[in-house]
Amino acid sequence: ASEGALELMGLTYLKQEEIGNARSSFQQLLTLNPNLYGPRVQLAELDIRSGDYQSAIDNLQILLDDGVKGPGLNLLLGAAYLGNKDPVDAQASLKKYIEEKPKDGRGDYLYGLALKAQGKPAEAAGYFEKALHASPPVKDALAQLVSISVSEKKLDSALQYVTDQIKADPRDAQAYLLLGRLRYMRKETAQAEAACLKAISLD
Numbered sequence: 001a002s003e004g005a006l007e008l009m010g011l012t013y014l015k016q017e018e019i020g021n022a023r024s025s026f027q028q029l030l031t032l033n034p035n036l037y038g039p040r041v042q043l044a045e046l047d048i049r050s051g052d053y054q055s056a057i058d059n060l061q062i063l064l065d066d067g068v069k070g071p072g073l074n075l076l077l078g079a080a081y082l083g084n085k086d087p088v089d090a091q092a093s094l095k096k097y098i099e100e101k102p103k104d105g106r107g108d109y110l111y112g113l114a115l116k117a118q119g120k121p122a123e124a125a126g127y128f129e130k131a132l133h134a135s136p137p138v139k140d141a142l143a144q145l146v147s148i149s150v151s152e153k154k155l156d157s158a159l160q161y162v163t164d165q166i167k168a169d170p171r172d173a174q175a176y177l178l179l180g181r182l183r184y185m186r187k188e189t190a191q192a193e194a195a196c197l198k199a200i201s202l203d
Contacts, residue, residue, distance in 0.1 A: 003032055007039060019046060037063065037070055044076055053083035074100065078110050087117035105134025109141050121148045132165070139165075139174055146178050150185070158182055173203035 010025030023046050026039040040059050047056035060077045063070065074097035081090035091114040098107040112127035128145045131138040142165050149158035159182050165175040176199035183192035 003029060003036070006032070010039065010042065014042065014046075019050065022046065034062075035066070037068060041070065041073070041076070044080065048076065048080055048083060051083065053080045056080040057084065072097075075104075075107060075110070078107075078114070082110060082113055082117070085117075087114040090114040091118070103134065105131040105136070105138040105141070108134065109138040109144075112141065112144060116144065116148070121151070124148065137169075139172065142175060143178060146182070150182075155182060155186060159186075171202055173199045176202065 006025050006029045010022050010029065013019075013022035013025060023043065026043045026046075029036055029039040030043070040063055044056040044059040047053065047059065057077065057080045060073055060080065063073060064077070074093045078090045078094035078097060081087070081093060091111065094107055094111040094114060097104075098111060101107060108127045109131035112124040112131065115121075115124035115127065125145060125148050128141040128148075131141040132145065142161060145161045146158045149155070149161065159179075162175055162179045162182060165172055166179065169175070176195050180192045180195035180199060183189075183195055
C-alpha cells in the first residue's frame with residue numbers, strides 16, 4: 001500500500017479504537033519512510049496508552065535527535081518518562097515544554113507529578129495550582145493538591161482547595177467527590193453523603 005493509504009488506514013483504525021491494527025499501519029509506514037513525523041508521534045501516543053513507555057521514548061527521541069521541533073514532543077516525552085518511572089528525565093523534558101508553552105497547564109501538571117515522584121511535594125503543589133488555574137484547567141491537579149495536603153495532615157488546606165474549586169466550577173463532579181471523602185475523614189457523615197450524592201447527580 002502507498003504511504004497515503006497506510007496513513008489513512010492507521011487513522012481510521014485509531015478512530016475505531018482498533019489499536020493493534022492502527023499500530024501495524026503506522027509501523028509499516030515507518031518501514032517505508034523512517035522520517036515521517038505524524039506516524040512516529042501516533043506510535044508514541046499508542047505506546048503511552050498501552051504502557052510501553054520505553055518504545056514511546058525511543059520513537060520520540062528519534063525525532064528530537066533529528067532536530068524535529070514539532071509541537072508537544074517534549075510533553076509526550078515527559079509523560080513517557082513518567083510512565084517509565086524516570087521523573088528526573090521527565091522533569092528535564094517538561095521544563096523544555098513549559099518554556100515553549102508556558103500557558104499550557106498540562107506541562108505544569110506533569111511537571112508537578114515529576115517533582116512529587118522525587119519527594120518534593122511543596123514544589124509540586126505550586127505547579128499543580130498553576131495547572132488547576134490554567135485555561136483550560138487541568139482538573140486532575142485538584143486531586144494531587146488534596147493528596148499532598150492530606151499526606152501532610154492538613155485537612156483544612158485540602159478542604160479549602162476543594163471548596164475554592166467548587167466555587168469556580170459548581171458542576172465539577174470530581175470536586176464534590178473529593179469533598180465527600182474529606183468530610184468522611186473529618187467524621188462529618190451527613191455532609192459527606194450529601195457531597196457524594198451531588199457528585200453522582202452531576203456525573
